[in-house]
Amino acid sequence: MNPVLDKHRVKTVVRPEMRFQEQVYLIEVWKGLLITSRHFFVNLWRHCMKALGQDAAAASVTTQYPEDPQVTAHRSRTRHRLLKREDGTPRCVACMLCETVCPAKCIYIKAEESPDVMIEKRAKTFKIDLGMCVFCGYCVEACPEDAIRMDTQYIQFPGSTRADLIWDMPELMGDRPKIPSLTPSKDPLSRP
């Protein structure tokens, strides 16, 4: 035990003493009710003004999602994509670094010999289980080849089975559209 270190490590939180008006509680309840009531009436007023065609401040922070799509920030991490070389072959060399760093263990790569002797190794299959992905972006950080990015601005990938959330290499490269199945698979929990 190091007393010097422990002194710095242990932080004593002093809880504020409750004053009489707080102990009575009713006054605090009243204050709380005033706040919520103010919001209620102010928002009600703004809604009414809007309904009457008047210019009023926004009464809510809600975004009406499907009609009014949320615009993602340029740097937000969205669905992955795999990049290609100039000749159209995938940049990925199946080094497994993204698979290794992935905290959700949602990347599944199998390697094979590349016909190009200078590239040597390439991915035979490259799958991402977007149902498992936590969108941390570590795979992008880890990639030594700049082969994977998360800049598609694409955040909708619904599916009716778990298999629908697993994107294969052509789909991630944009060579093939991802078409969700319409019927549930027999084993909805299946993993690749």
Added chain:
Amino acid sequence: MSCCVTPPAWQGWLWSGALIFAAVNFGLGVAAFLSWVERKQSALLQDRIGANRAEIFGFRALGLFHIFSDAIKMLTKEDFAPPAGLRPWHSLAPIVSMGCAALCLAALPFGDSVEFLGRSWSLTPLPLEYGVVFVLALLSIGVHGVVMAGRSSGSNYGLLGGLRGAAQMISYEVAMLAILAAPLYIYGTLDLSEIARWQARTWHGIPMWGIFLQPLAFILFMTAGAAETKRAPFDLPEGEAEIVGYFVEYSGMKFGMFLTTDFIESIVLAGMATTLFLGGWHVPGLSALGLPSLVAALLGVGAFILKVMTVLWVLMQVRWTLPRFRFDQLLDLGWKNILPLALANLLVTVWAAALLS
């Protein structure tokens, strides 16, 4: 009791029956409406919009159609009873709960007596001499529904929720009686219509409503009432977000009945508060206008409903403002704070009344 001639027995029964039917339907209608109010009011005070997606032919009507979609959903959902539960009791529990709550509505004095056909017709569906006791008794019987639901679910969570519910409701019944003792001492009657009528008196132009005579009792009554009817911040028996409660094993319309029970109990509570403390159907200065009896009575009914709605709004506002109590805090509040305060209030009232007389 009313000084006028009462109708003959069979007509009285018919009249009373019609009024009971109307009162219960009024309660159910307002309960459905309250589900919308709850959503929209919470949305407004939290800077949201609230449920607005249900639509009929493109009309959304401020989300009012959600009431219908909710009802359709609950009616068409699978009515699931856990295999480990006790099936008949499982079905009976919501009926008991909702039945008791709905019957309370019948005892509320919606308006003054109306004079026509040469007779006096009471606008209280069940004109009872002991209306206060009737309502309190029915609210107490409601606890059976809660315990029954918890026990017959075959789930430990449900059982614990039921036990919490029983402990809470029984604790607050005691407090409730102690609170009401003081105003009832002043009114000198247990008949709800008489109580309402009593409050029509004025003192130097100020109506002698219960809230002015017994402000402390009013606050305590609202608190204890919210606890008795399991409304937030006292919704520990339910606590669906984390501690889950007695109706955790319910689905479909049975669950819907528990939900409706909650709203109906709120209406009963609001009605009781209106009758006991807010002058019932009384509108200050209305009697001075000398309106015909029928018009005055209808205006009185309108005033009663308006007052009930205002109290409901306050209850909702409290529900969305305060966080839920912990169970020990809840029991402390009931036994250590409300009950002594109520008894002290009773003592002061009796003493003051003795001095004044």
Added chain:
Amino acid sequence: MAKLVKFNLDGREIEAPEGQLVIEAAKDVGIEVPHYCYHPGLGNPGVCRLCVCEVEGAPKPQMSCRTAVREGMKVRTDSPVARRAQAASLEFHLANHPLDCPVCDQAGECHLQDYYQGYGLYKSSVREDKRHKQKRKDIGRAVMLDQERCIQCTRCVRFTDEVSKTHELGVFGRGDRSVLDVYPGMRLDNPYSGNVVDICPVGALTDKDFRFSVRAWYLDKTPSLCTGCARVCSIEVHTNTRRPWHTDGRRVARYKPRYNTEVNRWWICDEGRYSYKSADSPTRLKASSTLGADGHAVQVAPADAAARLGSELGRHISERGADGFAFILSGTLSCEDLFAAKQLISRLGVPASNIVLAPAPEQLGEQDDILRRAEKVPNLYGATALGFDVSRSLDRLKAPLWGAWVVDREAPAAFKGLPFTVWQGPNAVRFTSEARWVLAASHTVEEKATYANFQGRLQRANRAVESLGESQPDWAWFGAVLRAMGGDFPHQCAGSVFKAMSAAEPAFHGLSFDLPAEGAPLVAAEEAVR
């Protein structure tokens, strides 16, 4: 024992035998000097110049792999001079080394990566382009060469010169044009070729079989034994259970040799190296079965199988007598398995003449004076120590037989029509489908077991992966049937069997299941010497 001398290493007073290399003396006390060309099993030509250290009195840094310890010398491996010299050497090694790490199989177990982290200059002063040489050159049955990655440490060349003595490899050219290659017209096809992959400190020589399957950091390593021949080499089983799809669900990814002074030193033969595939081969039995009334196999749960087999066997023996029952035991059975079998045999009363240890002598393999033994039965010595007759001739079986229990080998054709046959083993053979009872047994990598090699050295294998499906160790089968027939076999783990064996069998007296890494000689071996 050479004379001990005292010298000072990094400020520590150290005793070492006179003439020992500084690098070895340092390793003995836990100081690692970075090195490439030096390998304790090969000569030390001093070509990589990475292991330089500062010796007091010497004008320049000295190579610790070429400097012998002397009385009173003062050596520093971590002084600024030594560190700078090491970093400069490393810079030369990296000058033409491609940055292939993402695609290189060695990544994760690469000395160049490790030393660069520990000793490297992070900013190279080399501005010139790297020299390109041939990549992906197929130089032999098992090995792929990448000339670019080679740092010319010549370990592999020395291996083919000194150990396998096949002389296939050499370094050709001079300066930065020098390349590692096979001699013209030759291929690296010697029976020990896989070892050059192990000793290669970088990714220049890679294993074709393992190539691109699993990254090194996904592998779990378990010390175990190769049971391919009577040498019983110490190995490490590398298993991949974290990313099963890399090896298509195969759990065992490769075998690597494990250093054992007494048995195999640093090497294993290619035959043993690639024998790992049997652990996950499609022929593995996952469940036990019996022939149903209609002649088709019906799956049976292990406990059920032992109970039913035991009662059937008991009935047959009481009706026809134990003389007509034979045991064909496999040479791959461990000492624990054989001990349990011995107890079962004595319970049944099967005569010793009906016990045969397979394979028959005519199935001997190749033998050389490096590692490989012609005798393919790994535990023959253990069987002898346990009192089994190991003459192994099927002719000795006395006809007529009514039943047989065959373990992990093909049965003679004559066994086909027998009314009661049991086949037990990990991988199905032709006879498996004919046997009345099939008992699924664990593979060597799936159980803790001891084997005594031809020298009488008892070593222990460990469990690298769980038993596949419902298979269980051979001793557990023998024990379960023994219990089902009313015998006493209380053991639940191999350690418990071993304890009973060391108490009951004189050859195993005084031995513990927790054997040292290099194993221990059986008592019988010492007696034989005496």
